[in-house]
Amino acid sequence: MSGLYEMLIKGIKETLYMTLWSTALAYALGLPLGVILVATDRGGLRPMRGLNAALGIIINIARSIPFLILLIAVIPLTRAIVGRMVGSTATIVPLTLSAAPFIARLVESSLKEVDAGVVQAARSMGASPMQIICKVLLPEARPSLLLGAAIAITTILGYSAMAGIVGGGGLGDIAIRYGYYRYQRDTMLITVALLVLIVQAFQEVGARAAKRIDRRI
Template identity: 50%
Template sequence: MSWIHELAERWPDMWPVLWLGTLDTLYMVLWATLFTVLFGLPLGVLLVMTDRGGLTPAPAVKAVLGAIVNIGRSLPFIVLMVAVLSLTRFLTGTTLGPTAAIVPLSIGAIPFFARLVETALREVDRGVIEASHAMGARRLTIVAKVLLPEALPGLIAGLVMTIVALISYSAMAGAIGGGGLGDIAIRYGYQRFDDYYLWATVVFLVIVVQLIQSLGDVLVRRMSHR
């Protein structure tokens, strides 16, 4: 068990690096989640509203929005990061670091979350929507007070899934200097052939994902039985 002894000796030096990497990862993911919800939620609502049989049928608009979402989802994240380097530099002034990584993270997650929002909203009982419409409720009122509240458990589950995907994306962002645990795994683990750093980052990422998934499961259960 010599590896345990060596890990114990190296841990005081590894811990600050891993902790800062975790903070950078959470920083990227939290800000990217905020932008994803701000843009992805309305986009998902529009996909449902403009569909045939929706509150505001517009097949042409639905086709355009659907194409944009499909294109965004079809790009591998590592390719997307490189493709938006110019936009990242324009928005943040740099292409390196956690702040720069927020741009491709958000762009990659918005279409993913929009599709999850669309799926959650489609599961709402149409009878509830038709009853609200028959009572004279306006479209925005139906969306705000019927669609979104009724779909809340599914929306939360979709958000948790998106956050977990963002954590995975943030690890890949380390490949081009995005910072976070992915950067530590590459610079300290892979490039220096240091298995201790490599496996430590894996353990930290698993712990973060498990905590977020567990919290999300609790919220979904509470929303489902309210």
């Protein structure tokens, strides 16, 4: 029993490790992409039709590749970056790549919610496009961005469980190895329950934080 307990603790740690790192790295890529999508859009701060369309298409293509296929397709890249192709750290590479375009869209939709009048007011005060992004769009969209982050993190958590199929580590890995391959139903149920709890926790914390920092009420 203590063996199972230790295994689950290790699984939780691995899952959190993969999820948090992937989310952070995916935001490092996705946030600027989302900003570029908004800024280069028609009527945006710096309309650039070609770039906007090209970026949109690339993001859509990346988003339509099934995660399991991406996971296998990027193995050479994973190996080049991490030095190995299995384990939690290796899983971060495909997770990041698959989440970044999704996050770009989340960020795009959050920034588009910002009132155009406020942007116009900032322009009338002589704000440059960069200042408008940093001092108007991002701060004004903060609650919505935070809600988006809760969605992103829970989605990435779900994907991280899929990585168990190729020995990615974490709770998903345990669920597949013990629950699916060895028919240990209890282990699988406990693992799934843990995943549900973690998702609930992230969602709840994100929603509450978004509400608490929002000054519009």
